[in-house]
Amino acid sequence: MTILLISSSPLLMEQVETELATRMPTVRVIGKCYTLRDGIRAAQALLPGVVLLDGDMDGVAGMGDMEMLITKGSVLIVLVSKGTPLSSEKAIAMYILEKPFDVEAFAELMDSC
Numbered sequence: 535m536t537i538l539l540i541s542s543s544p545l546l547m548e549q550v551e552t553e554l555a556t557r558m559p560t561v562r563v564i565g566k567c568y569t570l571r572d573g574i575r576a577a578q579a580l581l582p583g584v585v586l587l588d589g590d591m592d593g594v595a596g597m598g599d600m601e602m603l604i605t606k607g608s609v610l611i612v613l614v615s616k617g618t619p620l621s622s623e624k625a626i627a628m629y630i631l632e633k634p635f636d637v638e639a640f641a642e643l644m645d646s647c
Contacts, residue, residue: 536583537562540573542568546635553637564580573587583608583609584608611628615632616632
């Protein structure tokens with residue numbers, strides 16, 4: 535499985551990448567983007583199996599942007615802070631996970647896809 539990480543937080547990206555490498559070694563991070571615009575370009579170029587988007591980062595503005603992250607055959611997962619109300623733009627995500635990133639919840643989610 536391939537994954538594209540999109541977050542303005544280097545700490546969050548490092549945590550996710552470390553957890554995946556340690557506990558899900560078959561998952562390969564094929565890209566890391568620090569802006570939504572770069573993430574959209576990368577998703578369209580790399581065609582990842584999973585796009586993991588930090589829903590709390592600046593620039594996550596609307597459904598159009600989120601739709602552009604979903605490429606043929608990809609799964610969009612949005613990470614949000616615990617207690618964050620789900621706005622209409624986040625509702626387009628196929629799945630929502632709460633922070634902090636929980637690799638076991640991620641694995642269960644991937645098994646159900």
